Amino acid sequence: MNKSMKILVVDDFSTMRRIIKNLLKDLGFSNIQEADDGNTALPMLQQGDFDFVVTDWNMPGMQGIDLLRAIRSDAKLKHLPVLMVTAEAKKEQIVAAAQAGVNGYVVKPFTAATLKEKLEKIFERLG
Amino acid sequence: MSIKANVPISLEEAKQLVTYLEQGDSASANALLEAASMKESIELFAEVGKLTRQLHDALNSFQLDERIVDLANDDIPDAQSRLTYVIEETEKAANTTMDAVEASMPIAEGLTEQIDTIMPEWKKLMTRQIELGEFKVLCNELDTFLSDASQKSNKLTSLLTEVLMAQGYQDLTGQVIRRVIDLVKEVEDSLVNMLTMFGEPGEIANTPKQSRKQTDKVEAEGPIIDADQRDDVVKGQDDVDDLLSSLGF
Missing domain, CATH: 1.10.287 (Helix Hairpins)
Incomplete structure (x- = not known):
């Protein structure tokens, strides 16, 4: 895992962004930016050279699933790895996220170990 | 209702009434007074009728609004x-x-x-x-x-x-x-x-x-x-992982 990779954390709750940011820092990542919904995140992704996205699902404005779909349908962004960290726990939603091309799915409440494991798995697979 | 309508009888009718009374024609005077009060009653009846219909409509729409029932029963x-x-x-x-x-x-x-x-x-x-x-x-x-x-x-x-x-x-x-x-x-x-x-x-x-x-x-x-009472949701991260791996993840 390249520890200097640029990561975007998308969640409408600033407390959750802080938690994820802190966990990522514990894991050695320090190049982290934040957005509070898909509408804010998408232009940031299109302009910046992000390497990884961690996003919530349920947000006002553009929801996480729509952000994921927008990323996958953008020629420049479609290979960007996306980890969903969300309280959405319906099976249909998880299937929908998988179909939309999510790289990992973590349900809240989650543990630091789970986040670490999913991150490692994603990067292991991406090589 | 206009101010005019609030006056029970018109000036002409009043003059006519005085004339009837001076002539001692009490039958005509009574008839004139009755006609004047009748006009009032008809307006009143029309107003009560309108209100009744509105109340009826309102009660009907109230019963039809299922959302209120949902709110009380479920939400x-x-x-x-x-x-x-x-x-x-x-x-x-x-x-x-x-x-x-x-x-x-x-x-x-x-x-x-x-x-x-x-x-x-x-x-x-x-x-x-x-x-x-x-x-x-x-x-x-x-x-x-x-x-x-x-x-x-x-x-x-x-x-x-x-x-x-x-x-x-x-x-x-x-x-x-x-x-x-x-x-x-x-x-x-x-x-x-x-x-x-x-x-x-x-x-x-x-x-x-x-x-x-x-x-x-x-x-x-x-x-x-x-989550315990539903089967359309996952119970935790293990369920998520199982579901995703069943999808070939």
């Missing part, structure tokens, strides 16, 4: 369990945090104690006043302390991570409370709507009926507060 009890969930989650987070703090305190105190024990001999070493025997004791103490300290600081880090993770309750309960706020807003709108219906009947037709709850299966729902 309000649902809001109650949501708020109970908020209490439980905040309690859990508070307890997790306090447990971690209570576990951290003795560790920090233990470290301070060990440092206090080592410090006098360490000072002697630094001022080159230590004896060989004391130096050997110091080395042993330092050795124990260093391995202890590294273990204890690892423990402290993991306790602090627990405190950090416990703060996730703010997001989870925030999402649930937002839904209750939306419901309160809807109940308020329904009540206002009801008052409007009974107050200004003309408004009824203009009031849009509340649409039924969205049934879109991938629509965001927020934290699941009754």
